[in-house]
Amino acid sequence: MSPSQEAPLARPEPASAAGVSAYAQVLPSSAEIGPDGHLAIGGCDLAELADAHGTPLVVYDEGHLRRTAHDFADAMSRHAPGGEVVYASKAYWGLAMLRVVHEAGLAVDVASGGELHAALAAGVPADRIYMHGNNKDEREIEELLAARVGAVVLDGFDELDRLERAAAARGVTQRVLVRVTPGVSGDTHEYISTGQVDSKFGFPLASGDAAAAIERVRESPSLELGGLHVHIGSQLLDLSGFPSAAAVLARLAREVGAEDLGLINMGGGLGVAYTRDQRPPSIDEFVATVVEAVRAAWSAEGIPMPRLAIEPGRAVVARAGVTVYRVGGVKDIPGVRRYVSVDGGMSDLLRPMLYGATYEALRVTRPADEPVEPVRLVGKHCESGDVLISEAHLPEVAAGDLICLPATGAYGVAMASNYNGVPRPAVVFVDEGHARVVARRETYADLLSREL
Ligand code: LLP
Numbered sequence: 001m002s003p004s005q006e007a008p009l010a011r012p013e014p015a016s017a018a019g020v021s022a023y024a025q026v027l028p029s030s031a032e033i034g035p036d037g038h039l040a041i042g043g044c045d046l047a048e049l050a051d052a053h054g055t056p057l058v059v060y061d062e063g064h065l066r067r068t069a070h071d072f073a074d075a076m077s078r079h080a081p082g083g084e085v086v087y088a089s090k091a092y093w094g095l096a097m098l099r100v101v102h103e104a105g106l107a108v109d110v111a112s113g114g115e116l117h118a119a120l121a122a123g124v125p126a127d128r129i130y131m132h133g134n135n136k137d138e139r140e141i142e143e144l145l146a147a148r149v150g151a152v153v154l155d156g157f158d159e160l161d162r163l164e165r166a167a168a169a170r171g172v173t174q175r176v177l178v179r180v181t182p183g184v185s186g187d188t189h190e191y192i193s194t195g196q197v198d199s200k201f202g203f204p205l206a207s208g209d210a211a212a213a214i215e216r217v218r219e220s221p222s223l224e225l226g227g228l229h230v231h232i233g234s235q236l237l238d239l240s241g242f243p244s245a246a247a248v249l250a251r252l253a254r255e256v257g258a259e260d261l262g263l264i265n266m267g268g269g270l271g272v273a274y275t276r277d278q279r280p281p282s283i284d285e286f287v288a289t290v291v292e293a294v295r296a297a298w299s300a301e302g303i304p305m306p307r308l309a310i311e312p313g314r315a316v317v318a319r320a321g322v323t324v325y326r327v328g329g330v331k332d333i334p335g336v337r338r339y340v341s342v343d344g345g346m347s348d349l350l351r352p353m354l355y356g357a358t359y360e361a362l363r364v365t366r367p368a369d370e371p372v373e374p375v376r377l378v379g380k381h382c383e384s385g386d387v388l389i390s391e392a393h394l395p396e397v398a399a400g401d402l403i404c405l406p407a408t409g410a411y412g413v414a415m416a417s418n419y420n421g422v423p424r425p426a427v428v429f430v431d432e433g434h435a436r437v438v439a440r441r442e443t444y445a446d447l448l449s450r451e452l
Contacts, residue, residue, distance in 0.1 A: 019368025025273045026360050026406040028061035028320050037366045039404055042430030046324050046364045049435055050402050053426050055326040056344030058413050060438075062100065062431040064320040068283070069104035072312060075287035080308045083291070086130055088268045088313030089115050091410040092321075096429055096438035098122035101316060107150070109311050113140040120147055130177075130265075130311075134201050135159065141166045145174065152176045153229045153265070155202055157209075160216060160223075167222035176217055177229040177265055178203060180210045182248040184232055184241050201231070205252060214256050225260045227306060228253065231267025235314065237280050242266065242293040250297035258303040266290045266308065270315035274407050275358050283315065314410035321409020323349060323425070324364065327401045328380065338375045340397055345379010345386045347422045349408055350415045353385050361392040364402035369395035377403070381420050413439075421447055 020031060020039065027041075034040040038047045042061040050057055069087070076083040087101040088109045098108060099122050107128040110116040119129050127150040133140065134155040141163050144152060154160050154176045167174045181202035203210040217225045228249055232241045246266070253261050271280040281289070290310055298305050325342035332338050351357035361377055363369070374391040388405065397403065416424045423442030428435050 020362065022276060023360060023362060023367075023406060025276055025278070026319065028064040028322070028406075029067070030061050030063060031406075033367070039362060039364045039367050041322060042435075043433035044430040044435045046322075046404055047402055049428060049430070050324050050326065050364070052435075053428060053437060054441055055324055055402070056342070056348050056425040057324045058321055058348070058408065058425050058427045059324060059435075060097070060317075060321045060409055060427065060429050062320075062429045065097070065100050065317065066104060068316055068320060069101045069106055071283045072287070072310075072316065073105045075284045076291075076308075076310070079287050079291040083308040083310075084263075086265070086309055086311040087316055088311050089119060090414060091313030091317050092412070092414045093118045094413075094427055094439055095122040096427075096436075097317065098124055102128070106316075107309075109153075109313075113143050116140070116143055116147065116149070126150065136162070138162060138166070145170055145172060148172075150175065151226050151263075153179050154213065154217070155179050157203075157213065157216070160213060164220050164222050173222055173224050175224045175226045177227050177263065178210060178213045178217060178225070179229040179231075180205050180249060180252065182230050182232065182245045184244045184248060202229075205248060210252060211256050214261075218260070227261045227263030227265065229265040229267065231311065232269060234269050235271040236269040237271040237278065239281055239286060239289045242290050243296065246290075246293035246297035247300070250294075250301040250303065253298070253306075254301040254303050258298075258301075258306070262307055264294055264306045264308055266294065266310050268311040268313050268315075270312050272315055272318040272407060272410070274318075275360055280315075286310075286312075286315070316410075318407050318410035321407070321412065323405045323408040323412060325403045325405070327397050327399055327403060329399055330375075330397065338373065340375045340377050340392070340394070340403075341380060342377065342388070342403055343380055344422070344425065345381045345388060346383065346417075347379070347381060347419045348416045348425050349379075349388060349405070349412050350417070351411060352388055352390075353383075354415075359389055359405050359407065361389055361394055362404045362406070363395050363397055364404050366395065367404075372396050380422070418442070418447060423447060 030042045038045045072085045086107040086109045102124045108119045108124045109130045111132040126147040129149045131144045131149045131152045136159045179202035181204045183197045203213045217223045270286040329341045371393040377389040377392040379386040426441035427439040
């Protein structure tokens with residue numbers, strides 16, 4: 001039976017009163033322990049959801065998502081009225097997710113033809129879409145022109161030429177932002193740091209390429225300059241890179257002439273807490289810091305304050321999502337460690353393996369029971385490195401138990417693969433005691449559907 005057909009659960013105790021308050025930072029705000037001791041999200045018992053829909057199961061608290069998207073929009077309207085919040089859909093581009101963020105008033109950043117296709121299919125108006133990508137090919141350029149997207153974020157001279165030719169051939173003028181590599185990077189993992197000079201992204205400022213790109217766009221009858229873009233990095237827990245990036249951009253704007261640089265998109269990057277000890281800046285602090293950085297930098301250069309955009313992905317969706325796994329086996333190696341194997345792993349959550357990212361784990365039943373010796377939580381893939389959590393602090397677990405990993409809502413299912421022929425998980429949205437499947441679990445038939 002689908003949980004959405006059941007009566008809503010009896011109102012459980014709030015998490016703070018029920019023993020998972022220590023995890024409040026990483027769980028959705030609706031997390032609580034239900035009457036039978038099970039962890040529940042959005043009023044839905046995770047054990048019931050796992051029984052109904054199988055595991056691994058990605059569960060998003062829709063109410064939490066709506067509030068977070070709204071908090072971004074609200075912070076922007078208070079700190080920089082008229083500014084724009086653009087959801088970076090690479091964090092998770094499911095149609096239900098895109099509808100939630102669009103309804104909350106956010107624009108959408110897409111980084112490929114596929115993400116563009118998803119945003120259009122979700123009903124996001126084309127003029128609310130920003131097209132990114134460091135190597136937009138001819139097909140993607142035709143697609144974005146046909147859709148009439150609001151802006152293209154230009155990343156290099158070759159694609160500038162391709163876009164110009166294609167727009168001219170269609171007789172249209174395409175609005176663009178020039179992506180600048182400022183030579184300032186965020187303090188984060190090197191794989192997700194993008195603002196440094198040595199980067200595949202954007203037009204380097206130091207070499208003069210950024211200024212040259214701006215000139216090329218100004219001269220082009222088929223392109224219209226809308227402004228500048230910068231993204232210094234991702235999972236930033238420290239926002240000190242923004243004033244430096246803004247200062248560098250403002251100097252460039254003064255040097256090249258700021259009159260047609262109406263929009264400055266400062267990118268995304270706000271970090272989230274994956275573990276209980278992490279304390280990311282709040283949404284309000286992030287928006288206030290970015291707005292103040294731009295205001296101060298533009299005023300120092302004596303040029304009028306532009307319209308502002310930010311482009312968060314992770315911080316919109318990470319904490320709203322959890323993944324539920326079922327334990328398949330426990331292996332003790334005396335004097336070494338205990339391995340606990342679950343029915344997913346690197347195919348649905350690659351971040352631990354790719355970036356050494358750390359997560360918390362909770363047992364779904366009575367999660368607040370006393371933890372035993374740390375265990376190594378591993379996936380089911382044929383790789384020794386398929387480790388979800390190297391030292392997980394869990395109460396006693398046995399085969400059949402359910403484990404919940406919080407804060408898996410960003411770059412989890414969005415980076416999922418079929419490695420080892422493992423079908424990708426189902427995605428469920430929960431809200432006020434009701435659950436709806438928004439993406440069904442992949443089947444074996446899906447796995448073979450492209451084989452000829
Ligand atoms: N804008 C641009 C141009 C970006 O490249 C990115 C992320 C964002 C916005 C959104 O950044 P966010 O607010 O989510 O930090 N797979 C990695 C993250 C890669 C981020 C790439 N670009 C991870 O799992 O940590």
